[in-house]
Structures are given as C-alpha cells and as structure tokens.
Amino acid sequence: MKTQTFDFKSVLKTSLLAGGILIYLALVGLLTAFLDRDIIYKTLSLSFALVLINNFVFGYIAAQHNSEHKWGTAIGIGVILGIVSTAMLSVLVLISEPLNMREMFVNASPTLVKALTFENENIVQGLLPLVLMGTASSVLGAVTFVLPPLWRKVLLAALIAVLAIGTLEELVSDVVTNIFKLFGNKRAAKPALKFFFGRKGWSVNGAIIMFVAAAVGSYLWNWRGSVVKEKIGALPKTAQRNLRIGTLIFLFAVAIFLPNILGGYLSEILVTVAIFTLMGFGLNIVVGFAGLLDLGYVAFFAIGAYTMGVLTSTQLSQTTELVSFGWNFWAALPIAVGMAVLWGILLGVPVLRMRGDYLAIVTLGFGEIIRVLALSNFLQPKIGGAQGILGIAKPTIPWFGGAIVLKSSLELYYLVVVAAALAAFVSWRLRDSRAGRSWMAMREDEDVAEAMGINLIKTKLLAFATGAGFSGLAGAIFAAKLTSIYPHSFNLLISINVLSLIIVGGVGSLPGVVVGGLVLVGLPELLREFSEFRMLIFGALLVTMMLVKPEGFWPAATQKRELHAGDEVEPTPTPEAA
Amino acid sequence: MASILSAKNVTKRFGGLVAVNNVSVEIPEKSIYSVIGPNGAGKTTFFNCITGFYTPEEGEIIFQGHPIKGIPTDQITRRGISRTYQNIRLFSNMTAMENILVGEEPRLKSTWIGAIFNTPATRREEAEAAAEARRILRFVGLRGLGDQLAKNLPYGAQRRLEIARALASQPKLLLLDEPTAGMNPNETAEMTGFIRHIRDELGVTILLIEHDMRVVMGISDKISVLDYGSKIAEGAPREIRDNPKVIEAYLGTGAAGQVDPA
Numbered sequence: 001m002k003t004q005t006f007d008f009k010s011v012l013k014t015s016l017l018a019g020g021i022l023i024y025l026a027l028v029g030l031l032t033a034f035l036d037r038d039i040i041y042k043t044l045s046l047s048f049a050l051v052l053i054n055n056f057v058f059g060y061i062a063a064q065h066n067s068e069h070k071w072g073t074a075i076g077i078g079v080i081l082g083i084v085s086t087a088m089l090s091v092l093v094l095i096s097e098p099l100n101m102r103e104m105f106v107n108a109s110p111t112l113v114k115a116l117t118f119e120n121e122n123i124v125q126g127l128l129p130l131v132l133m134g135t136a137s138s139v140l141g142a143v144t145f146v147l148p149p150l151w152r153k154v155l156l157a158a159l160i161a162v163l164a165i166g167t168l169e170e171l172v173s174d175v176v177t178n179i180f181k182l183f184g185n186k187r188a189a190k191p192a193l194k195f196f197f198g199r200k201g202w203s204v205n206g207a208i209i210m211f212v213a214a215a216v217g218s219y220l221w222n223w224r225g226s227v228v229k230e231k232i233g234a235l236p237k238t239a240q241r242n243l244r245i246g247t248l249i250f251l252f253a254v255a256i257f258l259p260n261i262l263g264g265y266l267s268e269i270l271v272t273v274a275i276f277t278l279m280g281f282g283l284n285i286v287v288g289f290a291g292l293l294d295l296g297y298v299a300f301f302a303i304g305a306y307t308m309g310v311l312t313s314t315q316l317s318q319t320t321e322l323v324s325f326g327w328n329f330w331a332a333l334p335i336a337v338g339m340a341v342l343w344g345i346l347l348g349v350p351v352l353r354m355r356g357d358y359l360a361i362v363t364l365g366f367g368e369i370i371r372v373l374a375l376s377n378f379l380q381p382k383i384g385g386a387q388g389i390l391g392i393a394k395p396t397i398p399w400f401g402g403a404i405v406l407k408s409s410l411e412l413y414y415l416v417v418v419a420a421a422l423a424a425f426v427s428w429r430l431r432d433s434r435a436g437r438s439w440m441a442m443r444e445d446e447d448v449a450e451a452m453g454i455n456l457i458k459t460k461l462l463a464f465a466t467g468a469g470f471s472g473l474a475g476a477i478f479a480a481k482l483t484s485i486y487p488h489s490f491n492l493l494i495s496i497n498v499l500s501l502i503i504v505g506g507v508g509s510l511p512g513v514v515v516g517g518l519v520l521v522g523l524p525e526l527l528r529e530f531s532e533f534r535m536l537i538f539g540a541l542l543v544t545m546m547l548v549k550p551e552g553f554w555p556a557a558t559q560k561r562e563l564h565a566g567d568e569v570e571p572t573p574t575p576e577a578a
Numbered sequence: 579m580a581s582i583l584s585a586k587n588v589t590k591r592f593g594g595l596v597a598v599n600n601v602s603v604e605i606p607e608k609s610i611y612s613v614i615g616p617n618g619a620g621k622t623t624f625f626n627c628i629t630g631f632y633t634p635e636e637g638e639i640i641f642q643g644h645p646i647k648g649i650p651t652d653q654i655t656r657r658g659i660s661r662t663y664q665n666i667r668l669f670s671n672m673t674a675m676e677n678i679l680v681g682e683e684p685r686l687k688s689t690w691i692g693a694i695f696n697t698p699a700t701r702r703e704e705a706e707a708a709a710e711a712r713r714i715l716r717f718v719g720l721r722g723l724g725d726q727l728a729k730n731l732p733y734g735a736q737r738r739l740e741i742a743r744a745l746a747s748q749p750k751l752l753l754l755d756e757p758t759a760g761m762n763p764n765e766t767a768e769m770t771g772f773i774r775h776i777r778d779e780l781g782v783t784i785l786l787i788e789h790d791m792r793v794v795m796g797i798s799d800k801i802s803v804l805d806y807g808s809k810i811a812e813g814a815p816r817e818i819r820d821n822p823k824v825i826e827a828y829l830g831t832g833a834a835g836q837v838d839p840a
Contacts (some may be wrong), residue, residue, distance in 0.1 A: 019646070433693030434704075562715065
C-alpha cells in the first residue's frame, strides 16, 4: 500500500469530502428516514450509524494516504477529519433553523435538527455528542489502518458483522426461528432471540457478544486458516478425497434444508437469484470464456419462456387462435431448451465475422427484435401479443400414482438449484476441456487462434449454443414459476443485469457467477425495506466495489497444469528432450 | 531433395500496392530456408499468403503435392504448417502449458460431449496432451515455467514459448517470423543454435524470415532476397553475400563492392 508523508492539505481535502457527504446524506433524507430503525436497540439508529460509518471510512482513507503508519499521526488525522466533517454538518443544522431551506431541501427539517441534536433544547450543546462521536469514529477508522493487518481484518470483520446483522435483524430472527423449528424446538428460539435482539436491531448485550464472536472467528480464520490449509494439504490423497466428499455432502444437505431455514420470503429471493445465476453461467461461457460480447442475451431467455408457454398453457385459446397443446412441463422443457439453442446458432451464423463492439450492437438489436416480435400484432394470434400467455403449467413430479405439483417457491427452489448446478457442472467440464481452451484462445487473439488450427466457426457456435441453451432453460423455468408471461418481462435490463452479474462476480469465474447473482440480484431484494433509498445504497455499493476490486469478488484462478495436475502420467524423457 | 513447399508466381496486391510481386520459391524438405529483405519488402505478407491469412491474387502454392491456396488458415495448420509472429502474439492471459495445449489442437479429437461426461477416451487424450505439452516445454528449455502466465515470462522465454506452441501441432513446415527480433548478440546466437537444433532433432523444415543478414548466413541452407515485393536473388549464403543486387537493396545504390554486408 502506498503511503505518503503527512500532508495537511490532503487531509483537509478528505475531511471536506467527508463533511460534504454527511451534508448530502442529510439533505437526501437518509439521516432522518431511519431514525426508528435501530441497529442496536435504543442505542444506535441506522441513520446515526451512517454518520459513523462515513467518518470511519474517510478516517481510514485519510490515514492510508497520510499517516506513514504512525499512531500519533493517525490519531491527529482522525481528529481533524472528525471535527471538520461534523462541523460542516453542524453548520447545516444551525442555519437550517433561521434560514428556512425547506423550499429546496425538503429534508432540512426540524426533524433533522432534532435528530442530530438528540432532541436537546439548546442546539449548540446538543450538537456536541454528534461532533464527539463523529470524531471518535474517524479516529477509530484512522487507527484501524495503522493496526497490524491481522488485527485490522479482525476489527473490520467484527464491525461489519454487527452492522450487517443489525440491519437485517428481522430476517435473521426469522432464520434463527426456522433453524430451531427444524430441530423440533421452536419455543427455545424465543428466549435466545429476546436476549440477543431488542424490539428492533441488536440488544446491547447481543451486539457486544456478536462483536466478540465475530472478532474471535475472524481471528481464527485469518491466523489459523493457513495452518489448517497446510495440514489438509499434507494429508494422504484418500483422506483428502474423503474430506472433499464430506464437504460436498455437507453442502448438499445445506442446500436441501435451505428453503426451510430461510422461510418463504428469502426462498423467493433465492429462486430469483438462482434463475439469474443459471443465465449467468450461460453468458459466462459466451462473454467470460469465449470473449463474445452479447448484449441481447435476454432473447434466448424469452424464447425459452415463450416455448414453454405455448406448449403448456391451458388457456391459450383465450388470447390466441391456437388450441392449447397442454403438454406437461417435462415434455416441453427439452423443446424450450432446443429452441433456444437453435436460435443461438441461427444468430451466431451471421455474426461469425464480427468482433467486440460490432457484435455487441448486433446482439443488442437481436434482443430488441425478439421483444418487439413478442409484442407485435403480427404474432399476436400465436403468442398473445401484449396480453401474453396465461395458464402455463407448473412442474409436477409423478409420485405413487398421484403427482406433486411444484407450486410454491419453496418447492421450485429445488428445480432451479438443480438446473443451476447442472449449468455450473457443464461449464466447469467444458472450461477445462479442449473446447474451453479454444474459447480462451479465441478470446485472447482470434487470428492466432485460427492459425493454431482452431475452427472459429465451430468454436463460436458452440459458445453461442451452450449459452443460449442455459438461458432458454432459465426462461422455461421462469415461465413455469410465474405461470404467465408478458413481452415486457423480457427487456434489455435483464441482459444488462446478467452481464453486470458476471462482471461483479469476476469475468470467467464460476463461483463468481454465484457471488455475482447473490450480490446483484439478492442484495436489492434484501434492501427492499429501504424503499426509495434502495437503489442509491445499491449503486453506491457497486461503484465502491468496482473501485476497490475491479477484477470482481471472486476472480477466475489460473490453472496449474504443469506441476500439479496429471502427475501420474509423467512420461519417461524422450531422446529429443535429453 | 524433394521440395515440401513450392510457391509459383505468387502475387498479392493491396489496392494499388503490390506487396508481393510474382515470387516463386522451392523449399527443399528438412532444410532451413530463409527469406530476407529490408523492412517493408513484403516478407511477412508472403508468410501470410502461405498460411492462408491472405489469399494471393495470382499464383499457386503447393504443399506436399497439394494446392493450398484459398484454404482456410486453420485447415492449412492441420495439414502441417505452423508459424510464429514477428511481434510475439502469445495468448497472454493463459499459462505457458495452456498455450502449448492450444497448439496441440489439430491433433486432438475429443468432443464437447466427451468433455461433459468426462469419458475415458477424453481423459486419456487430455492426459496424453498434457504429457506431450510438458515434453515440449522441456524441449524448448522452459521446464518449470509451465504454470506461469505467458505475459509474465521474460522476453526470451516468450519467444521460445511461441516456438513451442507452433511445434505442438507437429508441423512439417515451421514458419518463423524474425525470431531474433529485439535480442542482443548473445541471445541471437543462442536462438540460431536452437533453430538448427529444432531442424536436426525433429526433422522439421524451417522457413525463416529475417531482415538481419548476419542471423541467416550461418544457419540457412538456401536464401531468397525480397525487395519491394519482388525476388531479386536466390542461392546459398555465400552467393547471396556477394550478390551486388542484394548489397544495393540493403545499403543503397553505389554501395556494391565497397562494404561487406555480412
């Protein structure tokens, strides 16, 4: 990390920025909207936590550039930053009373003044705690940077754990209750929850215990993690394999019980995440492996969904001139995937000679064409136009004469997760094969790849077809989940979301697709209670993330093949090698 | 000796510019044949005509008795011609091993279905391909560097890796485009020795492009000289060295007889 010498001007600049953001937060209303939303019950509201987080982060940043890793300097920086930034906010509070700004800034209100002065009659006196706590927080942030890396990680992990769980307290409580329910003792959950959580957010005791627990956990992970890894590496091969199988079984068990643990709302989110992850795996092959920028990916999703709709709908005759086919889900599924693959290839052929931006534009057009066609009067008699298709069949599983209908998100979860797992498996096998290498070579340099004997036409079409197939599968499940589809469900935003998902996760990385799906699709849903601030928070998180980790959350690892894999086939040296 | 490749009256134009003008060469099997000429003489264009990257407007290219003009690049590689590039063009974000494995592509038969189900045949082929790649790494002297990303290798190693990648398809004719560009005299000497070693050990015919005459004089069996797209001389190194036309092309009019270009 780059550290420079102490530079007062730079510290002041960061301080002004921190203060500016505090004023911004106040004026958009974030500091008043969540006054009742406690992170620690009756102690710390989410709104005030934002002030502290802001000062902590800027304290850290200022220390990073100026502290020279010295304690004294760091504390000094924290004090300057804390006082300057909170003073700026205080000025806003002081002038908002005599200088009525509410015409322009709705949120510069008495509520804001009350909140930031802790309802003190004397405003100047009331601002003191804000300045003190804000300064304390920025000093803590600055000092955190000076800490040795291990302790820095531990402290950050503990703070983040307390904040994140406190913010999502309601969901966490539900999950805990569900876990107790799973073990047949729903009642035992109550006292535990009561001890750890207040009516909203943590109880003070709970927050302290969580902080310590997270710190200890992070300490063990960061300090002991490498030792454990080494020990596992030293185990004999059979033991390592058993360990891997054990882990897989454990993950499998978790996956099975997950919907029960998470409850209805979170399961619903999870199904959406899994559908997008499934699409992500497909686009990851096209963009991540083969380097073909496809912006019309939603087209194949739509084709899969519409094929499923037309084949299984029982109410087709109401909106179209077709008599219902009335197939069941499983019969229609391969046709839906097949149609998507077919169109993947049909689109692939004309764009074989295109690269980069040009390819992106053409695929973008293709995506729009499919949506407009679905909406058109021309196809209205066949696929329903703007009225869409209703009465799409739910998947059923035959079971001793009868049939289980997968209707709730809890049940659909299994179907989607199996599909996503299948896509992940296929992606993984293809990536490590001859096809995967050809894709990557093509991504690196198309001309040279061709000169190495790679058939570009076959290689590109295989990528397009596989990617389209996964998307079609996702579309078919999506249609069955909603039982009705409309053209406007298949807009450009879906293509962009899936593309962002693989970029956020790490282009070309398989775990990255899952992480990207959770962050990009799951997080906005979790933040739903923050209503109009949801996208602001989410956007800020994304920008921060791309600045801090541009390679994605879980970047693709380089394969080790010479010295690690396939040692058993090491040949005897040939004469030419001698 | 039978010729492995013969180009007859090859002409390639770009608009009004004649980049290669009526060039004919016969490359004897298992020889080291060099094409030299000043910068911009049309050497690389001539290369690109052989590998199918360009299709010449006129003329014929015969490889092992079959015409190959107009055949797609990847098919020509599968027939046994592979090449390196003047400005190194490795797959820079892939490891050295992966680069060589891509080079082995023409010899691999496994399909994507086989890959998904991880069939025994696929597993065997992959294991053999990896073993072969390790063998080639050793042959070019890059043992132990296989897991490095190509872009992280030092310059000389990148040159060698590019040759390794080209050798991986087990070509009958290897085209090297200025393999010593950017090298100091020591590295150049090492590289020329290595080129001879490739021919002697693997029995590969080598077609070499150079603009530095000193490099080719020592190792070439036969040399052609291009200037402004046309062949101005052909012969053994000694004949080329003394050819006044060649000296003129390299050093300008009036220089013949005054300077020894080698």
